[in-house]
Amino acid sequence: MPVEPAVTRPRLPAEAAERPVLEIDGIWKKFGEHDVLTDVSLSVQRGQTVCILGPSGSGKSTLLRCVNWLERPDHGHIYLSGQRIGFRPVTDLPMSQAELAQIRARVGMVFQHFNLWPHLTVLGNLIEAPIYVQRRPRDEVVAEAEALLDKIDLREKRDVYPARLSGGQKQRVAIARALAMRPSVLLFDEATSALDPELVGEVLAVMEELAQDGMTMVVVTHEMGFARDAADEIVFLDHGRVVEVAPPDKFFETPKTERARQFLQRYASAPRAGLARRRG
């Protein structure tokens, strides 16, 4: 007689299993009278890297900040693995801060200016949220954090405070901090924009490795080389609207819209600068 396994994993309906990790559905956002996002929709499948490109002020960062509710969209829905962000299921009432915090803990965020906590060491930055937010065992979290430091080649900086790190090192630590949360999706908000040119490559290398490892990522970037090489899909935003969505080869070789063509022409002189630096 066949023996039933002690624990069986519940089967997800086919639809739920294929549902995107992140779905943004018709997001609108205004700051005062200024429309920052207008009816923006996109979806990100598990393991996909989606790069959001666009000129400064096109709403890229605001879109990213709406995903984890650092900015509250005026209209529209955002779903993380099928769960609506910001509102409770059934009742549709706004989530409490504690409920929002639970959702945010599943969305990793890498900021333009690193935003490392200055009172904690590198290791402290990595283990703080997994221990105090996710309530995971300290030994397990420290071991995982050390493995992440190995991965980003910063093990020797374990007990150093962020103030003693270079910009590139800070951003690599910020990426490791986000990974330590085992996020469903990782958001990068212009992660290389605040770095000296010679430090950009080391951060892009880590990001590209993550993309190859199958991490689900949404990357707001001005690094065209990275977008071309690492993205599965390019979303081009202008004046808060999605102007074009295309695979990178199509977007960079044969953009469909005049606005995207104009945008790319400005980068044509040094389109792969970031990757060239990295590989050099």
Next chain:
Amino acid sequence: MMHEFAIVWAHKDRLLVGFGNTVVLSLLATAAALTLASPIAIALMSHRRPVRALARGLVDGMRCIPFLLLAYIVYYALPTLAIRLDNWTAGLCALVIYNAAYMAEILRGAWASLPREHVEAGLAFGFSGLKLYRRIILPPIVLACMPVLGNQMIQIIKDSAFLTIIAVPELTHEASAIQSTYYVPFAAFISAVLLYWVLCRLVEISVGAVERRARARR
């Protein structure tokens, strides 16, 4: 003159008991005032106007009352409202309430100048409410305002001398008792001054050590 100091030396046990009480009183008052200052600082930074106004009223009120008067009120006036505290408890309460208001204002100032990005990172990583305050906001603001908090602790030590008027057996009270018994005011009070100076220097040295550690994080 030396004879006067010899009399004080002969009663050094009494002076040291007073010194010990001042140390205990100051440490307890500092710890309790800092603890109480946190919720007041949170209220001062609240988005809710009534909460903010209430906290502001408390802080401004305390800053406008002479400490001596507050000690009188807590010890002599509260019993008319059926709240009767012994002199130790009344003295400690007065020190805590009075200095918590100052410390709350110090914390609020440091919090207001804390870069928004650090708090935002805390929110993005799932911190909220008290956990956000305790783990992400409080440590850097305490480190940032450590020298000012050190000054406030010195103020607590000096304020504790006022508690002699409600007969708390702290350093000034004991020095005063020695001088009134043997009429050696110069030696008794100078001895007390030296002991206060030692205590305040210890606080300054400790704060300096913490400040050096804080600098490593900047």
